[in-house]
Amino acid sequence: MLHRLTITGLAGRLASGEVSATDALEACLAQVDRVDGEVKAFLSMDREDARRQAREADVELAAGRGGGTRPLLGVPIALKDVLCHRGQPVGCASRILEGYVSPYDATVVARLKAAGAVLFGRLNMDEFAMGSSTENSAYWTTLNPWDTARIPGGSSGGCAAAVAANEAFATIGSDTGGSIRQPAALCGCVGLKPTYGRVSRHGLVAFASSLDQIGPFTKTVGDAALVMEAISGHDPLDSTSLDEPVPRYREALGGASLKGVKLGVVKEFQLGGMDPEVDAAFRAAVRHLEGLGAAVREVSLPHSEHAAATYYIIAPAEASANLARFDGVRYGRRMEGVDAFELNSKTRGAGFGPEVKRRVILGTYVLSSGYYDAYYLRAQKVRALIRGDFERAFGEVDAIVTPTTPTPAFKVGEKASDPLQMYLSDIFTISCNLAGNCGMSVPCGFTRSPRLPVGMQLLGRPLGEAELFRIAHAYEQTTAWHREVAPLG
Amino acid sequence: MSDFNIHYVARLARLELTPEEEARLGGQLDNILGYIAMLREVDVTGVEPMSHAFPLTNVSRPDEPGESLLHDDAMRNAPSRSGGLFVVPKIVE
Numbered sequence: 001m002l003h004r005l006t007i008t009g010l011a012g013r014l015a016s017g018e019v020s021a022t023d024a025l026e027a028c029l030a031q032v033d034r035v036d037g038e039v040k041a042f043l044s045m046d047r048e049d050a051r052r053q054a055r056e057a058d059v060e061l062a063a064g065r066g067g068g069t070r071p072l073l074g075v076p077i078a079l080k081d082v083l084c085h086r087g088q089p090v091g092c093a094s095r096i097l098e099g100y101v102s103p104y105d106a107t108v109v110a111r112l113k114a115a116g117a118v119l120f121g122r123l124n125m126d127e128f129a130m131g132s133s134t135e136n137s138a139y140w141t142t143l144n145p146w147d148t149a150r151i152p153g154g155s156s157g158g159c160a161a162a163v164a165a166n167e168a169f170a171t172i173g174s175d176t177g178g179s180i181r182q183p184a185a186l187c188g189c190v191g192l193k194p195t196y197g198r199v200s201r202h203g204l205v206a207f208a209s210s211l212d213q214i215g216p217f218t219k220t221v222g223d224a225a226l227v228m229e230a231i232s233g234h235d236p237l238d239s240t241s242l243d244e245p246v247p248r249y250r251e252a253l254g255g256a257s258l259k260g261v262k263l264g265v266v267k268e269f270q271l272g273g274m275d276p277e278v279d280a281a282f283r284a285a286v287r288h289l290e291g292l293g294a295a296v297r298e299v300s301l302p303h304s305e306h307a308a309a310t311y312y313i314i315a316p317a318e319a320s321a322n323l324a325r326f327d328g329v330r331y332g333r334r335m336e337g338v339d340a341f342e343l344n345s346k347t348r349g350a351g352f353g354p355e356v357k358r359r360v361i362l363g364t365y366v367l368s369s370g371y372y373d374a375y376y377l378r379a380q381k382v383r384a385l386i387r388g389d390f391e392r393a394f395g396e397v398d399a400i401v402t403p404t405t406p407t408p409a410f411k412v413g414e415k416a417s418d419p420l421q422m423y424l425s426d427i428f429t430i431s432c433n434l435a436g437n438c439g440m441s442v443p444c445g446f447t448r449s450p451r452l453p454v455g456m457q458l459l460g461r462p463l464g465e466a467e468l469f470r471i472a473h474a475y476e477q478t479t480a481w482h483r484e485v486a487p488l489g
Numbered sequence: 490m491s492d493f494n495i496h497y498v499a500r501l502a503r504l505e506l507t508p509e510e511e512a513r514l515g516g517q518l519d520n521i522l523g524y525i526a527m528l529r530e531v532d533v534t535g536v537e538p539m540s541h542a543f544p545l546t547n548v549s550r551p552d553e554p555g556e557s558l559l560h561d562d563a564m565r566n567a568p569s570r571s572g573g574l575f576v577v578p579k580i581v582e
Contacts, residue, residue: 103562196542210541239548309525329575334568339578349505358514364502380538382531387539419517420524436542
C-alpha cells in the first residue's frame with residue numbers, strides 16, 4: 001500500500017531507509033498498470049528515465065542528502081502535459097504539438113529536480129488547458145477514479161485523477177479559470193492555485209498569460225505546503241513573478257483552533273442551480289469551521305455575476321495572441337501551402353481541436369478593429385471592479401469560503417455539446433484568477449449515490465497562501481474526508 | 490450578433506475552417522457572444538482598465554551574458570529546416 005502514502009509519510013520512510021525511491025516509483029508504476037487502463041490519466045510515460053532518477057535519488061538518500069533543501073528527494077511526481085521537461089515530450093494534449101520534445105526545463109521542473117523529486121509521466125488535459133472535463137483532449141477523456149462514467153474535471157483532469165487514483169504522490173498542473181481547483185474538487189484531492197506571480201510560469205505553455213498560474217495537486221494540505229515551498233519564488237526568466245520571500249508554509253500548519261480567524265461566505269454565490277447535496281456538504285463545512293472557532297460573516301462580491309463573461313473575453317483574447325506561435329514554422333505539425341498564409345491556416349486548421357478553434361475565433365473577434373473597446377477594454381474595466389470587490393471583502397475577512405463547483409462530477413458527454421454550459425461550471429473559481437488572488441480546494445464531503453467527492457474552496461488575499469494552509473489544515477485535521485480512497489485508488 | 494462574420498474572423502486568425510465547422514462554430518459563438526453582451530449593463534464610468542493582477546512596470550534583469558538555448562536545440566523541433574534556418578514558402582518575390 002506504499003502508493004497510498006502521503007508525501008510526508010513517504011519522506012519519513014525514505015529518510016529512515018525503510019523504503020527506497022525505487023520502491024516508491026515502482027509502487028506508482030504498478031498502480032498505473034493496475035488502474036490507468038480505466039482512468040487514462042497519463043498520456044505517456046518514460047519509465048526508464050524515471051527509474052534512472054529513482055536510482056540516483058537512492059544514492060543520495062544512502063549518503064544522507066535528503067531533508068533540508070531536498071524535501072522531495074525520491075518522491076515520484078507527475079506533470080501536466082503543459083510543462084516543459086527537458087528531453088521529454090510536451091504537447092498540451094494537442095495534435096499541433098505532436099512529436100515536440102522540450103529543449104529546456106520549466107522553472108518549476110528545475111526546482112522540483114533541485115528538491116529531489118522523481119519526475120515521471122505526462123498527464124492528460126483539455127487541449128491547451130481549454131476546458132473543464134478533459135473531453136477536449138485530442139487523445140482521450142480521462143475518467144474519474146470515483147466513478148468511471150464521469151469526467152474528472154479539467155483542464156488538469158489527468159493531474160487530479162492520478163492523485164485520486166494514487167498513481168503519483170503529487171502532480172503539478174496549471175489554473176487559468178479553475179483548472180486546478182475544479183478537478184481537485186471533483187476527484188477529492190487538494191488543489192492550490194497560488195497568487196498570480198507566486199510561481200514562475202517560465203516553461204509553462206501559455207494559455208492566458210495574465211491569468212495562468214502553476215500549482216500542486218496533493219493528498220493532504222501539508223503535502224501542498226511542502227510542494228509549494230519547493231516551487232515558489234522569484235524567477236528572472238518570468239518578469240511577472242513576484243520578488244517576494246517564500247514563507248516556510250509548513251510552519252503555517254498549526255493546530256485545530258481557528259479562534260480569531262474571520263471567514264466570509266459570498267452573498268452572490270448562494271444561487272439557484274446548486275446541486276442540493278453539494279450545497280448541504282458546503283454548509284456543513286462552514287458550520288464545522290465555525291465549530292473550530294472561526295467567525296463567519298457574509299461578504300459581497302457584487303460584480304461576480306459578470307466574472308464568467310469577463311473571463312470569456314479576456315482569456316480567449318490572450319489565447320488568440322499566445323497561440324499565434326503555432327504557425328507550422330518553428331515547431332509542431334505542418335501542413336504545406338502555396339504561400340505562408342495558406343501554410344499557417346492549413347496547419348492551424350488541421351492541428352487545433354474544436355474548443356481551441358472556438359476560443360481563437362472568439363479572442364480574435366473581441367480584439368479586432370471596431371470591437372476592441374466594446375469587448376476587451378470593457379472587460380478589463382469590469383476586471384478592475386471584480387478585483388476591487390475582493391479588496392473590500394479582504395478588508396473585512398481573512399479568507400472567503402465557497403463551494404468549489406456548483407455540482408459534483410458530471411457524466412461524460414453531459415455538457416460536451418454545449419460550450420456555454422461547460423463554461424458556467426467554473427462559476428465559483430473564475431473570479432480568483434481575474435483578481436490574481438490565491439485559491440485552494442479541499443475535500444469537504446461526498447454525495448450519497450453515486451458517492452462523489454465535494455470540494456470546498458478557500459480564497460485568500462494576494463500572497464495569503466500561508467493563511468489558507470492554516471485554515472485548510474485545521475479543517476483537514478478534524479475531518480476524515482481526505483482519508484477516503486477512491487474505488488480505483 | 491448580426492455583424493459577426495466567422496469567415497472573416499477565421500481569416501484574421503489564420504485558421505482554415507471547413508464549411509461545416511463555420512456553421513457549427515458560428516452558431517455556438519452567437520450564443521457565447523449573446524452571453525458576454527451582459528457586460529454592456531455594467532457601469533464602468535471612470536474605471537481604469539486592468540490588464541494584470543499586479544502592475545509591474547519596466548521589469549528588467551542585469552544585462553549579463555549567461556547560458557541560453559543552443560542553436561541546434563532551438564531548431565530541433567522545426568518541421569522543416571536547412572542550413573540552420575527555418576524553411577518557409579517564398580515570401581518576397
